[in-house]
Amino acid sequence: MALAYDLGSKKPNPTTLISSPPPHQLIFTQDELKKIAAYKAVEFVESGMVIGLGTGSTAKHAIDRIGELLHQGKLSNIIGIPTSKQTQHQAFCLGIPVSDIETHPVVDLAIDGADEVDPDMNLVKGRGGSLLREKMIESCCKKFVVIVDESKLVEYVGGSGLAMPVEIVPFCWKFTAKKLESLFGCVAKLRVVMNKLDDPYVTDNGNYIIDLYFKKDVGDLRVAGDAMLRVAGVVEHGMFIDMATTLIVAGEFGVTLRNKY
Numbered sequence: 001m002a003l004a005y006d007l008g009s010k011k012p013n014p015t016t017l018i019s020s021p022p023p024h025q026l027i028f029t030q031d032e033l034k035k036i037a038a039y040k041a042v043e044f045v046e047s048g049m050v051i052g053l054g055t056g057s058t059a060k061h062a063i064d065r066i067g068e069l070l071h072q073g074k075l076s077n078i079i080g081i082p083t084s085k086q087t088q089h090q091a092f093c094l095g096i097p098v099s100d101i102e103t104h105p106v107v108d109l110a111i112d113g114a115d116e117v118d119p120d121m122n123l124v125k126g127r128g129g130s131l132l133r134e135k136m137i138e139s140c141c142k143k144f145v146v147i148v149d150e151s152k153l154v155e156y157v158g159g160s161g162l163a164m165p166v167e168i169v170p171f172c173w174k175f176t177a178k179k180l181e182s183l184f185g186c187v188a189k190l191r192v193v194m195n196k197l198d199d200p201y202v203t204d205n206g207n208y209i210i211d212l213y214f215k216k217d218v219g220d221l222r223v224a225g226d227a228m229l230r231v232a233g234v235v236e237h238g239m240f241i242d243m244a245t246t247l248i249v250a251g252e253f254g255v256t257l258r259n260k261y
């Protein structure tokens with residue numbers, strides 16, 4: 001096994017290269033890389049486990065694979081805890097039994113994608129709109145495996161320049177958005193339904209999403225996150241700080257796996 005890249009992290013690099021592309025490697029599409037990371041994560045799934053099922057195009061590959069292994073009889077007695085209605089529907093279609101964290105408060109393993117991953121394995125999540133349920137479920141799992149293609153790696157949270165999602169209550173949302181803007185010196189935009197620019201995007205919890213665009217590093221993530229949560233009207237933010245225990249990255253260099261704990 002060889003050590004792989006460290007993304008400029010200050011910490012000793014525990015990343016392990018678990019497979020390299022063959023020398024004649026074709027270029028993978030982004031979706032193929034997502035699938036490679038997802039299939040690697042499913043190797044952690046064992047029969048009898050309660051599994052947090054993430055949301056998004058990367059997590060979808062993992063859930064498809066779990067369904068496939070169940071049907072092949074290579075896995076059994078799996079209980080899935082879906083992080084969104086969309087994932088619940090996928091699990092239902094695949095015949096994966098589902099439950100929730102009220103009935104199964106101990107989740108053995110969760111597998112999910114991310115929008116950004118910083119060198120300390122802090123995440124931005126929620127560009128797919130499911131950050132609240134994802135955080136509720138992934139914060140109570142014993143192991144949280146994050147699966148990404150290499151495009152999701154950033155030097156700092158917010159470093160992609162793309163949205164930092166915050167779930168808010170619909171009541172007086174403009175007021176809440178303005179508060180967030182003045183608190184962080186960022187641009188806050190209400191997420192709308194694609195192709196219906198007047199219709200706010202509504203989460204599975206009946207809330208809205210405000211996408212924050214930062215001009216610079218937000219600094220201490222816990223301080224920033226706590227400040228967001230103190231704004232009345234904010235339900236949850238999309239920073240997943242210190243939650244991921246394992247990171248699987250698929251890229252043109254191969255697949256790397258990094259354990260934090």
Ligand SMILES: O=C(CO)[C@H](O)[C@H](O)COP(=O)(O)O
Pocket residue numbers: 054055056057058059112113114115124125126127128129130131134
């Ligand atoms: O946080 C999420 C959904 O709320 C997704 O995990 C995140 O947006 C990554 O999505 P994808 O796997 O489609 O790139």
